Amino acid sequence: LHSTFRIKNQGDLTYFLGLEVARNSNGIHLSQRKYVLDLLHDIDMLDIVPVHTLIVPKPSPSPTNQHLDDNAYASYHRLIGKLIYLTITCPNITFVTGHQILSYLKACPGSGIFFNSTLSIQLKTLSDFDWATCLVTCKSIVVFSIFLGDSLIS
Numbered sequence: 001l002h003s004t005f006r007i008k009n010q011g012d013l014t015y016f017l018g019l020e021v022a023r024n025s026n027g028i029h030l031s032q033r034k035y036v037l038d039l040l041h042d043i044d045m046l047d048i049v050p051v052h053t054l055i056v057p058k059p060s061p062s063p064t065n066q067h068l069d070d071n072a073y074a075s076y077h078r079l080i081g082k083l084i085y086l087t088i089t090c091p092n093i094t095f096v097t098g099h100q101i102l103s104y105l106k107a108c109p110g111s112g113i114f115f116n117s118t119l120s121i122q123l124k125t126l127s128d129f130d131w132a133t134c135l136v137t138c139k140s141i142v143v144f145s146i147f148l149g150d151s152l153i154s
């Protein structure tokens with residue numbers, strides 16, 4: 001690339017677009033620790049009580065028709081966008097984003113995906129569904145996981 005473009009070698013990648021990259025002889029670990037802590041700071045929730053599971057302990061109440069002012073709507077919109085981006089390295093948060101996500105992220109801001117250096121290129125998928133069990137909408141819940149070797153990628 002250097003013969004065609006003017007580039008500078010800045011060494012191994014350690015941080016890029018909110019992704020932290022840690023390498024060793026066993027493999028590569030991707031996380032978004034700083035991104036999580038910045039997110040909690042931005043919404044003034046650094047002091048939230050951490051939880052170590054994503055399981056919702058009791059059914060959620062039915063949604064209400066509360067009106068959000070423009071500032072609250074914009075803040076909520078930004079938060080959801082940030083949480084969706086965070087699913088790059090934490091795919092296990094996709095389903096429960098609206099429930100206990102901030103408390104869970106406070107407990108494990110450095111969790112991420114580990115790609116083993118002896119990674120097999122075998123793609124595995126698992127899926128399950130629960131017919132009409134959502135207490136609010138009576139819709140079915142479908143869950144799936146996709147692994148590349150032993151690393152969860154979706």
